[in-house]
Each structure stands twice: as structure tokens, then as C-alpha cells.
Amino acid sequence: MTLIKSISGIRGTIGGRAGDTLNPLDIVKFTSAYATLIRRTTTIKSNKIVVGRDARISGPMVKNVVCGTLMGMGFDVVNIGLATTPTTEIAVTMEGACGGIIITASHNPRMWNALKLLNSRGEFLNKEEGNEVLRIAEAEDFEYADVDHLGSYCEDNTYDQKHIDLVLGLDLVDVEAISKANFRIAFDSVNSVGGVILPKLLEQLGVKTVTGLFTEPSGDFQHNPEPLEKNLSDIKALMQKGEHDIAFIVDPDVDRLALFCEDGTMYGEEYTLVTVADYILQHTPGNTVSNLSSTRALRDVTRKYGCEYNASAVGEVNVVTKMKETGAVIGGEGNGGVIYPAAHYGRDALVGIALILTYLAKKGMKASELRATYPPYFIAKNRIDLTPDTDVDAILERVKEMYASEEVNDIDGVKIDFPDKWVHLRKSNTEPIIRVYSEAATMEAADAIGKKIMDVVYSMV
Numbered sequence: 001m002t003l004i005k006s007i008s009g010i011r012g013t014i015g016g017r018a019g020d021t022l023n024p025l026d027i028v029k030f031t032s033a034y035a036t037l038i039r040r041t042t043t044i045k046s047n048k049i050v051v052g053r054d055a056r057i058s059g060p061m062v063k064n065v066v067c068g069t070l071m072g073m074g075f076d077v078v079n080i081g082l083a084t085t086p087t088t089e090i091a092v093t094m095e096g097a098c099g100g101i102i103i104t105a106s107h108n109p110r111m112w113n114a115l116k117l118l119n120s121r122g123e124f125l126n127k128e129e130g131n132e133v134l135r136i137a138e139a140e141d142f143e144y145a146d147v148d149h150l151g152s153y154c155e156d157n158t159y160d161q162k163h164i165d166l167v168l169g170l171d172l173v174d175v176e177a178i179s180k181a182n183f184r185i186a187f188d189s190v191n192s193v194g195g196v197i198l199p200k201l202l203e204q205l206g207v208k209t210v211t212g213l214f215t216e217p218s219g220d221f222q223h224n225p226e227p228l229e230k231n232l233s234d235i236k237a238l239m240q241k242g243e244h245d246i247a248f249i250v251d252p253d254v255d256r257l258a259l260f261c262e263d264g265t266m267y268g269e270e271y272t273l274v275t276v277a278d279y280i281l282q283h284t285p286g287n288t289v290s291n292l293s294s295t296r297a298l299r300d301v302t303r304k305y306g307c308e309y310n311a312s313a314v315g316e317v318n319v320v321t322k323m324k325e326t327g328a329v330i331g332g333e334g335n336g337g338v339i340y341p342a343a344h345y346g347r348d349a350l351v352g353i354a355l356i357l358t359y360l361a362k363k364g365m366k367a368s369e370l371r372a373t374y375p376p377y378f379i380a381k382n383r384i385d386l387t388p389d390t391d392v393d394a395i396l397e398r399v400k401e402m403y404a405s406e407e408v409n410d411i412d413g414v415k416i417d418f419p420d421k422w423v424h425l426r427k428s429n430t431e432p433i434i435r436v437y438s439e440a441a442t443m444e445a446a447d448a449i450g451k452k453i454m455d456v457v458y459s460m461v
Contacts, residue, residue, distance in 0.1 A: 005030070005137070006429065007130025008315070011105050011114030014058045022058075022113055027065045032144075033137035034101070034117050035073035037129060044098040044120045047151070052080045052088030052159075053103035054252045055192040055217035058113045062103050066115065067153060070101075074145035076152045080159045082193050082217060084254035086348035087163040089122035093344070094162060104253040107226035110219060123345050124317045160197045163350060164204055170342055172283055173354045174361065179206025181361035186244045186260075188213040188235040190225045192252035194349070201350055205357060211244065219252075227251050227258040227336060229266045240264030246360070246367045248353055255347035256336040259356070261368040269336040270295040274374055276338050276352055277330045279359040281305040286329030289322045291315070292415045293424050293437045294334030297375045313412035314426065320345045334379070377439050380446040384425075384434040384457050392427045392434060395460055399425060402456065416453070421445060423453045 003012035003021050010030045012022030019026065038049070049070050053059040059082075067077045080091050085102050092100040098120045105112035117125050117133065125133065136142060145151070168175060185207050189195035195215035202210050213234055214222050224231040227249045239247050239260045247260035259267035267275075274297045277288050281302065288302045291314045299309040312322035319339060323331040332339040337347035340355070363370060386392065396414045407417035413426035413434075421440035428435060434457065438450030 005134055007127050007134065008124060008317070009114055009116045009130075011108065011112060013111045014113060022062075024061075024065050027062060027115070028069050029137050029140065030115060030133070031066050031069040031101070032073060032142040033133045034099070034115075035070055035075055036136050036142040037133050038075075038099045039073070041129070042098040042120060044096065046096045046098050046120075047074070047076045048078050048095050048097035049075045050078045050080060050088060050091045050095055050097045050100035050118075051103070052083030052085075052091065052100070054084075055082055055195075055219040056103075056105065056113050056252065057110060057219040059103055059219060062113050062115075066101055066103060071151035071153055072144045073142070074149050074151050077154070079153065079155045081155060081157050082196055083159060084163070084193050084197060084350070085116065086255055086344070086346050086350065087159050087197070089118060089346040090163050090166060090344055091156075091159045092118055092120065092122035094159070102253065106253055107251040107256070109225065110221050121345070123320055126317055126321070160200060163197070164201050166343060167201065167350050167354045168204060170340075170351070170354065172280065172342075172358065174358045175204075175206055177361040178354075178357045181357075182209075183207050183246065183357060183361075184209040184244045186211045186213070186235060186238055186247040188232065188247070188249045189254075190214050190223065190250070190252055191216055191218050191221050192225070192254075193217055194250040194252075194254045197254065197350070198248070198250070198353075201353065205354060207357075209244075211238065213238065221252070225252050227256055227269065232258075232260075232266075235260060236264055236266070246356075248349070250349045254349045257338065257349035257352040258336050259367065261371060262366050263368055265368060267367060267371050270334040270377070270379060271297065271371060271374060272336045272352055272356075273330075273332040273334065273338050274298050274301055275359065275370065276340070276355050277301055278374070279355055280330040280340070281307060284329050287326045289319055289326060289328045289331035291319055291333050292409060292412050293426070295377050295379065296422065296439060297377050300375045311409060311411075311415075316347060318412075376441060378441070378443040378446045379437060379439045380443060380450050382436040382438075382447075382450050382454060384436060384454055386432045386434065386461065388432045390432055390461060392432070395434070395457055396425060396427065398460055399453070399456065418449070421449050423449055425453065425457075
């Protein structure tokens with residue numbers, strides 16, 4: 001059983017002993033620490049904190065503990081119920097709240113759950129804030145409210161529609177064009193909140209033919225919930241019948257979006273963001289951002305429109321920070337995470353779906369035809385297993401020195417950009433390993449350059 005405490009929140013498996021897993025005692029401690037940070041740092045006069053959750057089996061238990069703890073800390077809780085991560089982010093700003101907690105373990109299996117922590121802008125805490133939450137929790141440096149200052153509790157189940165309204169109101173979402181295209185759409189919502197909100201979104205976008213798989217929000221995931229092709233045999237088989245134009249696949253908290261083409265081939269989750277950016281840049285030219293481990297195709301598309309691409313460290317908060325620094329009009333992560341500032345600064349599969357359908361409708365192309373217009377890249381993922389006493393930082397520094405003649409970026413590990421490929425080495429924060437991501441024009445070439453750098457590392461150990 002596992003409990004992982006990090007700057008981005010707390011996650012773990014349900015059950016077991018305190019301190020070893022995600023259990024009520026640790027949930028109380030971490031929620032109290034977060035509430036203490038918000039109380040000490042917020043500039044918002046509101047006393048509200050928004051709570052939303054995905055459909056995990058443990059969700060009601062975790063929600064009750066979180067909400068009770070926040071009330072005990074003197075905060076007024078707005079529980080928006082079953083809600084996506086982006087819906088909860090939007091609710092924080094719409095409520096004028098001073099923070100929010102999303103109860104979701106994202107793409108982790110059913111026995112996991114987690115708390116994702118938001119600031120008053122509905123964005124994830126930065127590194128300094130996250131570290132302070134960890135410090136407060138470790139020191140148990142928090143104090144609960146007395147009986148006259150306990151927080152209140154209310155439920156608001158209107159935010160799905162408010163989220164949809166925000167998406168429909170985006171200037172580059174054309175509901176009329178989507179409706180006229182008569183799309184036949186399939187989706188897989190892996191037994192979580194996507195099964196609640198996606199049918200509503202598609203109906204209001206004017207889509208008349210919709211087939212949903214695993215739509216019951218039971219939390220009893222019928223396949224591995226990470227939206228990778230190896231986990232998506234059911235939706236792939238459905239698309240291979242040739243009866244749908246495109247399929248959308250989301251993870252349990254609906255911040256990642258993967259696609260299948262009309263012929264049953266996977267679009268490639270790296271190309272979700274690339275496609276959205278291609279459409280956005282045609283209408284609102286500007287900078288783009290993705291993390292260092294994302295496909296080079298976004299850079300290529302950005303430069304095609306005479307705009308500037310920038311890379312950030314891995315992690316949504318880092319992407320958002322770089323987007324704000326560079327005034328990016330679109331950005332995100334290669335795992336299917338689309339961040340469109342015109343909507344909000346968070347990965348949002350609903351935004352991605354609406355923009356991609358608009359683009360397909362206007363282009364009059366099949367999904368496979370549109371995918372073929374982008375540079376073909378393939379990403380290989382490997383890992384280097386080391387011993388706990390290995391000085392990983394020293395190894396990465398030596399790799400950087402060895403490849404100094406190439407374009408090297410060291411803001412997050414070491415990324416080596418060759419003219420026709422790249423390799424990114426990242427140190428794990430929880431295990432003695434180095435993750436190795438590599439990209440090239442073929443999977444064989446990507447794997448080969450990755451393993452070549454791995455051999456270099458092994459020769460140093």
C-alpha cells in the first residue's frame with residue numbers, strides 16, 4: 001500500500017495503517033495544512049473553499065472527511081458533487097472562493113484516491129506553496145475553529161452546466177458548424193464523471209448520434225483508466241466497425257483527452273494539443289507552450305504560423321507559469337492536456353472536444369486526414385534503474401557536459417535536442433530511477449536514441 005506526499009497534493013491507496021496509505025487521519029492532516037496555508041496567504045475576502053470529486057468508490061468517504069475538516073478549520077464549504085477537475089477549477093473563480101480541493105487520483109487505478117489543491121484562481125499550488133503545505137502537515141502546525149466560528153456547508157450541483165456554457169461561449173467554438181456536420185461520435189468515460197458531463201456537452205453542441213462506453217459513474221473502472229491505446233481495446237473495436245467519425249476518450253477527472261480516428265486508428269494523445277493549437281493559431285496568432293517531454297510537432301506547427309514556441313518543466317503548474325510569462329494563446333501537455341487561456345488556465349477535455357469538432361466541421365475532413373497533415377513523430381519511454389546511493393544529479397550534469405555541442409535544456413532534468421530527434425532525462429522524486437523520453441520520426445529511431453543515451457548513463461554508474 002502507498003502514500004505519496006508531494007507539492008502537488010497527497011495521493012495513495014485506500015485502507016491500511018495511518019502514515020502508510022490514504023486514510024482518514026492523513027486526509028485530515030493534509031486538508032488542515034492546506035486550509036492553514038490558505039488562511040495565512042489568501043488575499044481574497046471570501047471564506048469559501050470549493051470541493052469536487054470524481055466517481056471513485058472511495059470518493060464519498062474522502063469527501064466527507066475533507067468537507068468536515070475544512071468546516072472544522074472555519075471555512076465555508078461549497079460541495080459541487082461529482083465534477084471534473086476543470087469544472088472544479090472554474091467553480092473556484094465563479095464562486096469567488098479562496099481555494100478548492102479536487103478529490104481525484106486522475107488516471108491511477110480504482111484503489112487510489114488523492115487531493116489536488118487549488119488557489120483562488122482555480123490553479124494548482126506552486127512549488128513553494130506545496131512545500132509549505134507539506135511542512136505544516138509534518139509539524140501539525142494548525143489550529144481548529146471554536147464552536148462559534150465553525151464553517152458552513154452547502155451543495156451546488158449547477159456547475160456542470162456552467163462549465164458547458166463557458167465552453168459554448170468561446171469565440172472559436174462554432175455550435176452551428178458542428179451541428180450541420182452531423183458527426184457520429186463515440187466516447188469512453190471509464191466509469192467516472194465524464195459519463196455525466198460529456199453527453200450533455202455533445203447534445204448542446206448539436207451532436208445527434210452519440211455512443212458512450214463505460215458511462216455509469218460507478219468508480220469501478222472497467223479497464224485501466226489511463227487513456228493509452230493498450231488500455232482502450234473496446235473503443236478501438238467499436239471504431240473499427242466504421243460507424244463513427246471520431247471517438248473521444250477521457251481519464252477519470254476529464255482533464256486529459258485522447259482520440260480515435262474513424263478507421264479505428266489512434267490519433268495519438270500527443271496530437272490532441274497540436275490539433276487544437278493548429279486551429280487556434282489560424283485565428284489568434286501567438287505563442288505556445290508545452291512541457292519538455294511533449295512532441296516537437298507543437299513547435300513545428302507554431303513556427304508554421306510565424307509564432308514562438310517555448311518549453312516548460314514537466315507539470316501543469318509549470319506549463320501555466322510559462323504560458324503567463326510568454327503570453328501564450330494555447331498550451332498544455334503532450335498527454336492530451338489542453339490549456340486554453342480564453343477559457344481558463346487548466347487542462348480541459350471539454351474545451352478540447354469543442355475546438356476539435358469545430359475544426360473538423362470547418363475543414364470538412366475525416367479525423368485520419370487531419371492527423372496526416374501534421375509532422376509524424378513517435379515518442380519512446382524508457383527508464384534507468386539505479387541504486388539508492390547513486391548521485392543522479394551528478395550523472396545528469398555529466399550527460400549535459402558530454403552533449404554541450406547540441407541544444408541542451410536543463411530546467412527539468414536534461415533535454416538534448418538533436419536536429420531530427422530529442423532525448424529527455426528526468427530524475428524521479430520518489431524512486432532511484434531516471435525516466436527517459438525520446439522522440440524521432442519513427443518509433444524505432446526514437447527507441448534507439450533513447451537507449452543510446454541510456455547506455456551512456458550506464459557506463460557512468
